[in-house]
Amino acid sequence: xxxxxxxxxxxxxxxxxxxxxxxxxxxxxxxxxxxxxxxxxxxxxxxxxxxxxxxxxxxxxxxxxxxxxxxxxxxxxxxxxxxxxxxxxxxxxxxxxxxxxxxxxxxxxxxxxxxxxxxxxxxxxxxxxxxxxxxxxxxxxxxxxxxxxxxxxxxxxxxxxxxxxxxxxxxxxxxxxxxxxxxxxxxxxxxxxxxxxxxxxxxxxxxxxxxxxxxxxxxxxxxxxxxxxxxxxxxxxxxxxxxxxxxxxxxxxxxxxxxxxxxxxxxxxxxxxxxxxxxxxxxxxxxxxxxxxxxxxxxxxxxxxxxxxxxxxxxxxxxxxx
Amino acid sequence: xxxxxxxxxxxxxxxxxxxxxxxxxxxxxxxxxxxxxxxxxxxxxxxxxxxxxxxxxxxxxxxxxxxxxxxxxxxxxxxxxxxxxxxxxxxxxxxxxxxxxxxxxxxxxxxxxxxxxxxxxxxxxxxxxxxxxxxxxxxxxxxxxxxxxxxxxxxxxxxxxxxxxxxxxxxxxxxxxxxxxxxxxxxxxxxxxxxxxxxxxxxx
Numbered sequence: 363x364x365x366x367x368x369x370x371x372x373x374x375x376x377x378x379x380x381x382x383x384x385x386x387x388x389x390x391x392x393x394x395x396x397x398x399x400x401x402x403x404x405x406x407x408x409x410x411x412x413x414x415x416x417x418x419x420x421x422x423x424x425x426x427x428x429x430x431x432x433x434x435x436x437x438x439x440x441x442x443x444x445x446x447x448x449x450x451x452x453x454x455x456x457x458x459x460x461x462x463x464x465x466x467x468x469x470x471x472x473x474x475x476x477x478x479x480x481x482x483x484x485x486x487x488x489x490x491x492x493x494x495x496x497x498x499x500x501x502x503x504x505x506x507x508x509x510x511x512x513x514x515x516x517x518x519x520x521x522x523x524x525x526x527x528x529x530x531x532x533x534x535x536x537x538x539x540x541x542x543x544x545x546x547x548x549x550x551x552x553x554x555x556x557x558x559x560x561x562x563x564x565x566x567x568x569x570x571x572x573x574x575x576x577x578x579x580x581x582x583x584x585x586x587x588x589x590x591x592x593x594x595x596x597x598x599x600x601x602x603x604x605x606x607x608x609x610x611x612x613x614x615x616x617x618x619x620x621x622x623x624x625x626x627x628x629x630x631x632x633x634x635x636x637x638x639x640x641x642x643x644x645x646x647x648x649x650x651x652x653x654x655x656x657x658x659x660x661x662x663x664x665x666x667x668x669x670x671x672x673x674x675x676x677x678x679x680x681x682x683x684x
Numbered sequence: 685x686x687x688x689x690x691x692x693x694x695x696x697x698x699x700x701x702x703x704x705x706x707x708x709x710x711x712x713x714x715x716x717x718x719x720x721x722x723x724x725x726x727x728x729x730x731x732x733x734x735x736x737x738x739x740x741x742x743x744x745x746x747x748x749x750x751x752x753x754x755x756x757x758x759x760x761x762x763x764x765x766x767x768x769x770x771x772x773x774x775x776x777x778x779x780x781x782x783x784x785x786x787x788x789x790x791x792x793x794x795x796x797x798x799x800x801x802x803x804x805x806x807x808x809x810x811x812x813x814x815x816x817x818x819x820x821x822x823x824x825x826x827x828x829x830x831x832x833x834x835x836x837x838x839x840x841x842x843x844x845x846x847x848x849x850x851x852x853x854x855x856x857x858x859x860x861x862x863x864x865x866x867x868x869x870x871x872x873x874x875x876x877x878x879x880x881x882x883x884x885x886x887x888x
Binding site for chain 1: 777778796798800804808823
């Protein structure tokens with residue numbers, strides 16, 4: 363089959379929806395197609411014969427310019443991605459964007475080009491990836507949105523903070539209706555910052571996952587809930603449970619964590635990973651709120667930390683029947 | 685397995701370190717943050733050995749960027765990282781948190797560019813060292829086990845792999861990757877000639 367005529371090739375170059383620039387060995391522009399005329403707002407007659415540096419002074423010695431040099435000198439092809447290089451060429455989707463200097467999102471390919479009887483040339487192809495970029499952005503937003511609706515903590519697999527809030531709210535109303543005691547445990551892993559600092563975040567994450575599994579194995583009733591409260595803090599909701607019952611659960615959990623024997627060379631007063639526990643129990647009246655229950659458990663947890671860690675403390679609610 | 689003389693070995697290590705040094709400088713300019721890279725180790729291995737190092741036996745997933753080089757010697761070059769490490773590199777380079785567990789389309793392209801920079805720099809250092817030319821293709825992104833990736837050039841292939849370990853440092857993070865050059869017997873001889881030319885150039 364015969365090669366297509368130069369006339370046909372020229373028509374194709376004009377029609378393609380891709381920017382095509384060809385530079386000779388001296389980096390002078392020898393080809394500038396219709397697409398690039400439109401989006402650079404520069405007619406071919408203004409740029410042909412000029413050097414890359416003359417036409418794009420802002421790009422001298424930048425990533426694209428280095429890639430062009432590498433194609434001409436070393437015969438290497440380069441990819442210049444949109445993700446790592448935000449819109450290298452001053453190209454615009456339309457004149458309005460050009461007026462606002464809002465550049466088109468671009469993917470650029472720079473390739474060496476052999477030309478008969480002449481030193482090597484360089485081909486620069488530019489594609490408009492605005493659509494892909496906005497699609498990816500949308501996907502990412504949806505992933506974040508989905509994540510915000512999930513009830514499971516991604517790292518540990520137990521209930522997350524959102525599930526905890528919903529569950530506590532429900533159990534609180536139920537306890538008020540039934541005039542039954544509701545207990546809350548707040549748990550904080552001791553010296554966890556030192557653990558992360560000395561063993562690294564990956565082992566820190568693995569440690570949290572082990573602790574979560576150990577805590578989750580202790581309660582047995584269907585409405586008990588162990589949740590990751592945030593960072594290295596966990597919370598346990600225990601419906602129909604008085605102080606004595608809550609203390610028993612807390613003590614069982616404290617022992618379970620110590621029994622994991624997770625090495626911790628930089629803990630204040632233990633060789634293994636331990637946790638401190640704050641217990642708070644309320645039989646909710648009309649005036650009481652979940653805030654009071656959480657606040658009580660937090661106070662007790664603080665006392666447990668002050669008392670030397672690896673222990674359980676109880677907060678006494680004023681006027682509480684528990 | 686094929687062996688280089690101590691002198692040839694040291695020459696290769698030096699050339700590759702020169703190459704990744706240039707790649708690190710190019711990447712530093714992109715992220716406006718210090719990136720350093722070095723090649724502590726090179727070895728000739730069989731394809732199966734390299735796949736094993738990459739955890740193929742355990743089904744470990746690898747992200748790879750592949751490029752063809754032809755000319756003074758012909759080779760298919762791969763830059764490979766465990767999939768989670770390539771995610772981390774792109775995260776560090778792009779400076780945004782990605783919630784996805786695999787690289788999306790745009791991140792794959794970013795990873796391809798990173799591979800392109802590193803492989804071109806390695807081969808560029810090579811070409812400059814010996815004054816002989818190589819032609820490089822555009823990068824292609826692949827994901828799969830080391831076996832899948834290195835097997836892409838066909839089952840019948842019976843050559844040797846020049847395997848490099850790469851240490852990559854960005855924002856106080858240290859990440860190890862691998863570069864593999866697939867060399868058939870002809871390419872291997874050409875490579876040796878190539879290194880000899882370089883050494884001859886040094887002693888002139």
